[in-house]
Amino acid sequence: MAQLAQYHGNCHCGAFKFTLKTPELKEVYACNCSSCSKKGYLWTLPAKIEDFAVVNGDETATLSIYECGKRTSAHKFCPTCGTAVMVRMHSAENPIGINLRALSDLDLDSLPVLMNEAANLEPLYQVPEPLATGVVPEGMTVYHGSCHCGAIRYTLLSPHKIATATECNCSICSRNASLWIYPLTTTARFEGVDNLTEYTFASNLVYHGFCKICGVPIRARFVGDSDTGLDLRTMRMNLRTMNGLDLSGLEIKKVDGRATLPAYEV
Structure with a gap:
């Protein structure tokens, strides 16, 4: 043994x-x-x-x-x-x-x-129906995403093709396996936010949101003022929730969030 x-x-x-x-x-x-x-x-x-x-x-x-x-x-x-x-x-x-x-x-x-390899096992996953986007401005790319159960859905209008993501090793991001981008809050539209549970800790400047039904982490929003160093015009969005996006083709930028003080303690 x-x-x-x-x-x-x-x-x-x-x-x-x-x-x-x-x-x-x-x-x-x-x-x-x-x-x-x-x-x-x-x-x-x-x-x-x-x-x-x-x-x-x-x-x-x-x-x-x-x-x-x-x-x-x-x-x-x-x-x-x-x-x-x-x-x-x-x-x-x-x-x-x-x-x-x-x-x-x-x-x-x-x-x-x-x-x-389990992606093609029956029954096949039915991707939640995407939100209607209306007229997409010229030069913008529209992305659709959701939690797994579909209680929370969103659209994102991006001025460029998503090719990179940030992977942070801090205590919360590493647990959630989040792959982040930082779009302007005005470029995203959400439906079902009443099913979003938010969690914050330490400095209480970042609120991590996940679906209360299926537990999938969706986004993180920033609060505070300009002295925090956070760009309050933006938010974090987890690319794992974007339906149809090939994550294997992304350039992953690693961030050592674990080194940021104060150190995480349970």
Whole structure:
């Protein structure tokens, strides 16, 4: 038997904390299905259910549940901060999967990612109907996006083709696997914002919004004044939520948000 290592994990706000015992993680698994792609999950499947232990909160009472497709599994996320924690399968073979992005003591950048091809499994994901855009000004490109369940939809008018994205390793962005662009707030139109839950912490200058039904992180908005250094005319939009956008063709610019003070503490 391989010696087990113990890892610690939590949602960002700390309402749900857990430990995971597993042989040392030397690779992680991604999935290109519609739900996993929008959330940027990185998976591992514990060999035994008892290798996963909750140390704060309750899986049923603390976490929200989202099911889709054939409803063979329940995706569980924190309704306060939006962190996707785990999935519980409705089968005995592999009862749970853990989203490794929720671990606090694992260097994901150092591990190879193996892809599980699931995008074409039946039933095929039905992309939510895009919002009507009306007349698109000359020289502008229109992009459509949504959360997974379609409760929140948006359009974005961009003066250029989207070719780059920012990936931040701070405590919240790394958990959400967000790929950011920074458009002007006036170029985006949202529908269903009453289904958007916002979460803020530390300086309370950035409000991270996610769908309260499916848990997909959509955007982040800025507050404050000009002294904060934030461009209040803009917002962050998560490119993982743009339907039909090929993320593999983007240039990814990495930002060391983890180094920004104050340091994150649960």
